[in-house]
Amino acid sequence: MEVFNQNGSIVNARFYLTDPYAGKPSKPQWLKVQASQNNHPYLTWDANQEPDVLSGGSYKVEKYSTYEVGWFQLATTTNTFYEDLTETICPLGQQCESGHWVRYRVKAVDNTAKVSVPSDSVMKMVLGGAPDKISVDPPSSEMPTEYSLMQNYPNPFNPVTTISYLLPKNGLVTLKVFDILGTEVTSLVNETQEAGSYSVTFNASQLPSGIYFYTLTSNNFMSTKKLILLK
Incomplete structure (x- = not known):
């Protein structure tokens, strides 16, 4: 683009296009x-x-x-x-x-x-x-030292179950559920997470009874476990 001054001479000009959404999304409103x-x-x-x-x-x-x-x-x-x-x-x-x-x-x-x-x-x-406070285990202050994907609980379940996992380092994490034919039925996690322990609730109310598998991947780690939906 050419820019002229009041005398009609071309002047040097630089324009920078900034992406207003380059950072994190804004926080959701009106919950x-x-x-x-x-x-x-x-x-x-x-x-x-x-x-x-x-x-x-x-x-x-x-x-x-x-x-x-x-x-x-x-x-x-x-x-x-x-x-x-x-x-x-x-x-x-x-x-x-x-x-x-x-x-x-x-x-x-x-x-x-x-x-x-x-x-x-x-x-x-x-x-x-x-529950009585004395029966609740306090959170551990120790960071995980290795990756671990826990067995979902309860299992079998209907229709809600919880999947827990441990991350020893930051990284992109995916947690996906597949049917017995290997077709992905839902993605529970697909984001960058910090090292720590996590729990995710899986609601299978829209799925038929059967055997399913869930797979956790992060960095070079991958683990798969079986869960059973009984309605």
Whole structure:
């Protein structure tokens, strides 16, 4: 492009095009939780408008409960809604003396696996008493020294189970589920994660009963285990 000054002479000019979405996605907005038709916590939030989230991006749903140690990943979804089938909301107008609070938050993941900061969290009272604090193991302060993919629990399951794994170093992590023919049925994790221990909830409510396999890959590590869905 040529640029002229007031005298009509050409002057040198440089133009730099910057990508406003080159960094991490913005945090998801307007997270809400209400009761679904089956009285489970039903989360909704506004879609991120970054092109790299709208095209090929996803969202991480995270949960904190007195049953768990800190925040953990509940699910990965491309939708802007999620129903937590593992909890039941205390009915309106009834005492919920044995209930406990759970918190939810959401992170946006773009199509290059960059993750946003978490959304503002929301809370809901659900049925079920919290365990005695002395029976809850505190989180380990030691970092994992080797990769490990745990057996899902429960197994067999219907329709929700938890998969845990250990990462001794940072890296791109994928956790995928395949049917018995080797066809991928869902991708639970596809992002860069720091070293540490992780737990992911797999909801198979849309899948038929049968034998499935889940595979964890990170750096040069790969491990596969079998899980059984019984409905």
